[in-house]
Amino acid sequence: MSVTLKQLAASLGLSPTTVSRALNGFPEVNAATRARVREAAERLNYHPKPRAKSLATGRAQAIGHVIPLSTSHEIVNPIFADFIAGAGEIYGQSGYEMILRVVADAEEERAYSDLVARRAVDGVMVHGPRIRDARVPLLDSLGIPFLVHGRTSEITSPYSWLDINNKRAFQRATQFLSDLGHRRIALVNGLEDMDFAARRRRGYLEALETAHIPPDPALMRQAEMTEPYGYRAGLEMMRLPQPPTAFLASSMIVAYGLRRAMSDLGLKLGRDISIVTHDDELSYLPNDGDIPMFTATRSSVREAGRRAARMLLQLVTQPTDAPLTEMMEAALVLGASTGPAPK
Amino acid sequence: MSVTLKQLAASLGLSPTTVSRALNGFPEVNAATRARVREAAERLNYHPKPRAKSLATGRAQAIGHVIPLSTSHEIVNPIFADFIAGAGEIYGQSGYEMILRVVADAEEERAYSDLVARRAVDGVMVHGPRIRDARVPLLDSLGIPFLVHGRTSEITSPYSWLDINNKRAFQRATQFLSDLGHRRIALVNGLEDMDFAARRRRGYLEALETAHIPPDPALMRQAEMTEPYGYRAGLEMMRLPQPPTAFLASSMIVAYGLRRAMSDLGLKLGRDISIVTHDDELSYLPNDGDIPMFTATRSSVREAGRRAARMLLQLVTQPTDAPLTEMMEAALVLGASTGPAPK
DNA sequence: TCAATTTTTCAAACCGCTTTGGATAGGCGC
DNA sequence: GCGCCTATCCAAAGCGGTTTGAAAAATTGA
Known part of the structure; x- marks a missing residue:
């Protein structure tokens, strides 16, 4: 044969x-x-045969991705597909295999130890870091190259990561809205034990402070990012005695929900109410055209996948103690969903 | 160490x-x-160490998934993430590794040959089959166990597959609408070179015929399933001299677009206009609750992933010439988006 | 021309595991 | 006590590559 x-x-x-x-x-x-x-x-x-080759050389020629499945909600973050598409592109070019494990977050650490103990991979990509994520010290002690997609606050030891500047993005978005005269700005965030969501919140709060707008807990929510969540958050906040005039959404899907709520209330985006959303440029959730539907903090997660893969491969092939880090800035693109605050 | x-x-x-x-x-x-x-x-x-073990045994203890990236649109089908989550669950339990390749569809066949030639996997999952899909005869000739998620029309040789009954689902959905008195029923489909979309169309057409409703090309569309596509299709069809009173959507995302279009036109779902959508039960696109938002043909793609993985593992561990096939029926669940045709 | 290099090729060991074909020892019946 | 089984264990040969140490061939220099 x-x-x-x-x-x-x-x-x-x-x-x-x-x-x-x-x-x-x-x-x-x-x-x-x-x-x-x-x-x-x-x-x-x-x-x-890669098996024989890697037995002989000691290199697995493979990178491991562990996809956490939040046990509480059984939700797979939709950005994984695009991130992985980007990373896979690079692995393919470099002759590396991508091996995937999908595990409930309770078993996540065991999954990493296992991958390493079995010498199944040369490096590991860490997805969906939370605040003070235990995987960073774990992988450090396992002594395998790894790269975090995102960062994890409150961890002091150095590690390699690629992240977008979530804080600055939401700071700019908030400031943009306040520049337009908005003073009641709502934040419809993802779960804030996720590091990215926590950073976005910080950016939001800092911008409020700069604009001398007192933060209002009634205008801040966090949950898994689904369309119905955005919808409910939108409806309920608009029923407040002092409703917001603008929303910050943490994902396109949430923004869809907000838009529907506003539409149900007869409010026109960009005139009666403003929305800025984060846009990961997922292929099946386009927000483009001459004038995009939504004003958005935009950053391609597919491109992030490509870059992260390159960085990780570098860590694998040219080991060094100096960690690699890269910060991607999100563009603030103007769309049809924002306008001056209605007086 | x-x-x-x-x-x-x-x-x-x-x-x-x-x-x-x-x-x-x-x-x-x-x-x-x-x-x-x-x-x-x-x-x-x-x-x-799996490498050593598999070198010695000749078994790779791994399953390959090749994710096609439609070169024209660079779109990753969002159902992959959930399907893979389901499959990964089973592989994990069975001690198999999942290896993933993301490739432009032009190089897809080379990816399979390569996986097989390098003996990297024991079996292969085929995603997103098109009509008369060349991968089936290819994998047959390569002599590796494989399972198709979906089916491929116009291929006569037997092969193993797991599919949902797309035709029956859309037939039932169409009939349901015609039973409600609708006679102008639009189909907002995925690309019809994809086998699943072709079957849905057939189900739709058969039901129309049974109901003695002449098919109208103006009421049928196909494209990549994005929200803006659903939106445009909805708007444009409603501008027809004889607009539809009901829509069939091929995915939740398309249904979101349709809903937005109807909302812009001031039409209320379930009263002025009806929508039935297919719902893959993606974790981040929930359509549940006491009364789901959308009436839908519902089938969990995550569960499909689990079943498909079990079947493929069976093909791998107990080789047989009789192909394994399984048809999953989609439930037709009543939601708030349908009602009798306005007279 | 012949020793000293340099170039080119090879035999054999090894990577970490499985598996074949014994070998050894204890247990059995008679 | 002896032959024959059976229960246990082991040495060695792969699996398909890489790599070390050495040998053979070609080239060089004096």
Whole structure:
């Protein structure tokens, strides 16, 4: 069926050693021989088996992704698909395999230890970091290269991460709204034990402070980011004695819910009420066109996946103690969903 | 760092053979010895390295998923995340690894051949089958167990699949609407080179015929399933000289778009206009509650992932020439988005 | 021309596990 | 006490590659 190195070597009258070296570009092999080997490998459709290769080299040639499944809500964060699409692109180019584990968050740490103990991967991507995330010290002690997509507050030891500037993004968005005259600005956030959500809240609060707007707990919510959540939050907040004139939403889906609530109330976006949302540029939730539907803090999660994968591969291939970090700024793009505060 | 079988054996004064057999439950090892070995393995935190194991056994203990990325739209189908969450659950229980490749659909076939040639996986899951999908004969000729999530029309050779009854679901949905008196029923479908979309269309057309309603091309659309697509389709169709009184949507996201269009037109769902959508029960797009927002053909794609994984593992572990097939029926659940046709 | 290099190739060990084909020892019947 | 089983354990040969240490061939220099 499928050729082994030994068979290939035999068919060429060469030793496996030489063939291996010829194919892996070692200098100590005659150019003519190398050409012969390459040609024969092509012709016989030879593919080295990664299992054998990695047994011999000690490198797994694979990166592990552990997808947490919040046990309480059984929700898979929709950004994973696009992030993974981006990362997979890079792994493919670099000859790395991506191995995925989906685990309830209670077993997440065991999943990492297991991947490492079995030497199944050379590096690990950490998804959905929470505040003071226990996985960072765990992976540190396991001594495997890892990269966090996001950051985790209140962890002092250095680690490698790629994140978007969530705080600044929401700070700018809030300030943008206050510049438009809004003083009742609501925050419809994701769960704030997630680090990204906590940072967005901080950005929001700082901007309020700068604008001398006292924060109002009635205008802040956190929950899993679904459409009905956005809808309910919108409706209920608009029923307050002093309703908001603007909303900050943590995801497109939440913004959809808000928009529906406003529509039900007969309010026109950009005139009667303003919405700014974060937009991860998920492929199936486009917010583009000449004038996007929503004003948004925009940052491609697919691009984040690509960059994160590159960084992690670098950590794997060129180990160093200096951690790699990258901050991506989110663009604030103007859409049709914002306007001056109604007087 | 991490113990090998040989080290474990040495520390016990046993041969690797015996230790291997003790841990793998072979009968020819003394019960007392087995207990000793188990205890020591636990104590020394021994984990067999899958690479070595699979090199020796010839089994990869891994399943491959190839996620197609439609090059034209760069869209990752949002159902993948939930399907994979379901499948991953089963793989985890069975000690299989899930390896993922994300590839542009042009290179999809090469990705499969490569996975097989490198012996990286024991079986393959086929996602997003199109009509007359070339991957089925390809995988057949490669001689690797595979399971299709969905089916592929116009392929005569038998193959294993798990699908929902798309045709019947949309037939029932259409009939349900016609029973309510609707005669102008629109279909806002996914791309119809995708097999699932083609089947839905057939179900729709058959039901129309049964109800003696002539199909109207102006009431049928197909495209990538995004919210703006649903919105535009809704608006434009309602501007027709003879607008529809009901819509069939191929996904929740499309239904969101339709709903927004209706809302913009001041039409109330369930009274002025009806919508039935397919609902894959994606975790972040809930359509539940006492009375769900949308009347829907409902089928959990996460559960499909679980079942598909079980079937594929069965194909891998107990090879047979008889293909495995399973049809899941979608429930037709009544929500708030449908009502009798306005006269 | 011949020793000294340099280039090119190879044999064998190894990575961590499974598995085949014994070997050893204890238990059995007679 | 002896032959024959059965229950246990082990040495060694793979699985398909890489890599070390050495040998063979080609080249160089004087």
